[in-house]
Amino acid sequence: MKHMLLVAALAISFPMFAHAETLQFPSEEPIAEVSIPHSWGPKETETGIDATSPDSAIYFSIDIADDATMDKTVDNAVDFLVKNGVTIDAKSKHEFPDTTLNGMKLGHLEWDGTDKDGPVHVQLAFAQPSEHKMLVITYWGSTEDEAKHDDAVSGIISSLKPIND
Numbered sequence: 001m002k003h004m005l006l007v008a009a010l011a012i013s014f015p016m017f018a019h020a021e022t023l024q025f026p027s028e029e030p031i032a033e034v035s036i037p038h039s040w041g042p043k044e045t046e047t048g049i050d051a052t053s054p055d056s057a058i059y060f061s062i063d064i065a066d067d068a069t070m071d072k073t074v075d076n077a078v079d080f081l082v083k084n085g086v087t088i089d090a091k092s093k094h095e096f097p098d099t100t101l102n103g104m105k106l107g108h109l110e111w112d113g114t115d116k117d118g119p120v121h122v123q124l125a126f127a128q129p130s131e132h133k134m135l136v137i138t139y140w141g142s143t144e145d146e147a148k149h150d151d152a153v154s155g156i157i158s159s160l161k162p163i164n165d
Helices: 002-013 070-083 146-159
Strands: 020-025 032-037 048-052 058-066 087-101 104-115 118-130 133-142
Touching: 020 048, 020 146, 032 048, 032 058, 032 146, 058 070, 058 146, 070 118, 070 133, 104 133, 133 146
Parallel strands: none
Antiparallel strands: 020 032, 048 058, 058 133, 087 104, 104 118, 118 133
16 A cells, blocks of 8 residues: 555656657658657647647647758748737747757747737747757747646657657
């Protein structure tokens, strides 16, 4: 009985133990993998993967680009946000210094904005899993609800890894 209580306490204490799905993408020639909680409904898209928190407060996607498609991929991410009613405050732009994530160079931009439900944070990040490939990470989250998803989002980001041939 003590063992069962300890296991239950650990499961409650560590949200990262929740059921997650590890996706390698693109499925035909994977270059990266990421673990996303099942409850976020992760799925492969034409250009990468996407997921939404169970309460629809956070949208997250990772699209694959190469040297020739990088600009179009970023434009598509911005167009997606606009089509979904997100307005970005260009004056709020914050650019973070480059860092490294699981061996990949990572650049990160952030803005404040609004959508039909109120204030949001929008982020674009760029991770380089190989010399000619780039991962474009789009994050759109309700400022009111995003704190309750911090552990899940941190877990998703920290699980993003290149797949080395």
